[in-house]
Amino acid sequence: MTVSILKYKYISKTALILVAAVTLQSCFVAKKYERPEIEETQNLFRTDNLPFDSLSMADVSWKNMFTDTYLQQYIEEGLQNNLDIRIAIQQILSAEAYLKQGKAGYFPTLSATGQLTHQELSSNSQFGGLFSSLDQYEFSGSLSWEADIWGKIRSNKRAYQASYLQSVAAHQAVKTQLVASIASTYYQLLALDAQLKVTNETIASREKGVETIKALKEAGQENQVAVDQNIAQYNNAKALAVDLEVAIFQAENTLSILLGKVPQHFERGTLNTQDITSELKLGVPSTLLTNRPDVMSAEYGLIQAFELSNVARSNFYPSLTLTANGGFQSLDFDELFNANSLFASIVGGLTQPIFNGRQIRTQHEVAKSQQEQALLSFKQTLLTAGREVSNALYSYKAETEKFEYVQNEVEALRMAESNSEELLKNGFVNYLDLLTARQSALSAELNVVDNKLQQLLSVVNLYEALGGGWK
16 A cells, blocks of 8 residues: 555656646747848849839749750759759758757657676675675666757757758759859850851951952052051951860860869850840849848858857756666576566756856857857848849840940941952052951951840849749
8 A cells, every 4th residue: 555655656746747847848938030120122133124023033944044955955964963063962961960860859868778797895895795796787778858948959959950941042052053154154155156256257358358468469559568467467367266266165164064074065056046035023122032042041040040049048047857767687687587676767857057167158148149140141141142133134234235336336347347348449548447447347246246145144143143043
């Protein structure tokens, strides 16, 4: 009867401790994260010319954004083979392992022990006269569990979760940068091809011009200086072609690295067939918070710092732990698993830090400082994103407006070159007028190609700045 009463009291006390632990979990010290208000987002893009829309061109898949079949193939290969992408994936796997660890924080720890103790006793000791030695066998287990009274474990879990999402956002940022880099390099190759084509046509034209000026010299209409100047201009175009070939070779090597391949030649289309038809939709500035990976990563960094600040704050308060031990213990191995060898204990306790060399306060102050740093970094990342969107948009508008003027310049200079050749043959102008017209026409044609390239690059930059490419 007495044994039953003792067991009842023991069970009642254990249940009371458990109920108290569960009840106290409502007394969270941890605060809930709320996204900070950032007033600077109101005029982040610095433009009144385009209407803001709830949608953004960042929501468009790169497969629909870039319609060139060669470019689509290279982007697909890059996303599969690029080394930066593969490194980012491994970082995600590491963060995922920590996330699983954070989720396991609610569970108790359990360990098992198998032990043999052999003890040689002194003859003059308390039991030395009875035993010369003792052997003790033990097979036991221990369990420990900490109640999440102040939300420390929950905050730790959320911090790990934010770290994992930050690594995912970092992977998305790598994808965005990679897609933009492949597209930019591809368009640069097409522009170099177009400039080389213009230069080769110029070389052929100037070769005929050298023959013409030589004929005029033999007819007594021009002198050797004119011949030499035409030959010099011809060789200048040949040298320019060599420079363009070197630039093409280096651009192909750059594309090889982006695709994770050995350096090689790449098949490609032509610049004049490139047309990005997706509508330029910026979306409201707040869409950067959900579209642009580096902005998302910065906010996840802020969330992690916020939750770690909660953890540091909870360390000021007492912790409740329950520890249980049980198993078999015997001096005789044959009796180890006998009912009489059973033992058990359970301990519940509150631990309140008092003096610990100011470690807890220091940890809290450092956590608060790191949280403020993360907030400032988040704001800076958002402002940088807005600046990049603004620059890319303005650049696109400027290049589009300039294109008409550059085309008109080329047409006028081509006409001037043609007229100068006719007038030179009839003796109405000198060779210097023709040389000047030729050089100006070549520069203008190269500028047209560069202007078309800059238009394409500004759209790519705007797409990247808005956070496109990873979806």
